[in-house]
Amino acid sequence: MADDRVRRALLRRGFALEYATLAWNVAGIVVLAVAALSARSVALAGFALDSLIEIGASIVVIWELSGTGEQRQRRGLRLIGYAFAALAVYLLVQSTVVLATGYHPRHSVPGIIWTAVTAAVMFALAAGKAHTGTALGNPVLRTEGRVTMIDGILAAAVLLGLVLNAALGWWWADPAAGYVLVFYAAREVREIFSAPG
Numbered sequence: 001m002a003d004d005r006v007r008r009a010l011l012r013r014g015f016a017l018e019y020a021t022l023a024w025n026v027a028g029i030v031v032l033a034v035a036a037l038s039a040r041s042v043a044l045a046g047f048a049l050d051s052l053i054e055i056g057a058s059i060v061v062i063w064e065l066s067g068t069g070e071q072r073q074r075r076g077l078r079l080i081g082y083a084f085a086a087l088a089v090y091l092l093v094q095s096t097v098v099l100a101t102g103y104h105p106r107h108s109v110p111g112i113i114w115t116a117v118t119a120a121v122m123f124a125l126a127a128g129k130a131h132t133g134t135a136l137g138n139p140v141l142r143t144e145g146r147v148t149m150i151d152g153i154l155a156a157a158v159l160l161g162l163v164l165n166a167a168l169g170w171w172w173a174d175p176a177a178g179y180v181l182v183f184y185a186a187r188e189v190r191e192i193f194s195a196p197g
Contacts, residue, residue: 010136014065017128021148022058024121025051031114039108042098043158043177046091047115050181053083054151061144081192088185095178104171108162115159122152147188154184 032048035041060076098105129145132138161177164170 007136010132011065013128014132014136014138014141015062017125017132018058018062018065018144021125022055022062024118024125025054025058028114028118029055031110035108035111035114039106039111040103041105041108041111041162041174042091042094043161043174043181044108044111044115045094046087046178046181047154047158049087049090050151050154050185053080053087054147056080056083057144057147061140064140065138077192077195081189084185084188084192088182088189091178091182091185095175095182098175098178099172102171105165105174107166109166112159112162112166115155115162119152119155119159122148122155126152150184154181157181 028051029048032044032051036044036048056076057080060080063072063076097103126145126149129141129148133140133142133145157180158177161173164173
């Protein structure tokens with residue numbers, strides 16, 4: 001009885017963490033899209049697309065925690081894999097064009113503030129998911145916690161590019177941050193499609 005109560009409490013915490021991730025990324029798409037358009041920033045546009053993909057990952061985990069089955073989870077993960085592949089191609093082309101033409105993105109104070117706060121929020125959510133997933137014995141929640149941790153690292157990489165552009169005029173730091181996102185997206189695609197099943 002006590003074990004069942006603990007499990008239900010852990011499941012509620014898992015759902016709360018995923019819904020918080022979902023809500024943050026939905027808000028992030030709006031903030032990042034506006035900031036990316038005003039600054040014409042490849043890194044911010046790529047991070048907005050990454051937020052869209054993270055929404056899909058959270059939905060997959062919510063389905064899995066609801067007990068909807070492995071087949072649906074595999075299908076959802078494959079869809080996320082295709083989305084990551086599209087993101088990698090977009091960023092690779094866009095970052096290369098920006099570097100080749102020498103286009104200088106403008107500064108983005110909202111982008112800097114949002115990515116700084118996002119990094120802190122994602123690291124906190126990742127720690128909560130790792131702890132809750134371990135306590136539940138749920139590998140899907142633990143794995144998605146690692147994806148959230150990587151999202152925090154990506155936010156920090158984009159932040160670094162934005163700050164270097166704003167503070168030192170290193171315009172190439174913005175598309176360079178786009179290449180960091182390309183590397184991450186390509187790695188996720190490889191892991192998703194090389195997984196058994």
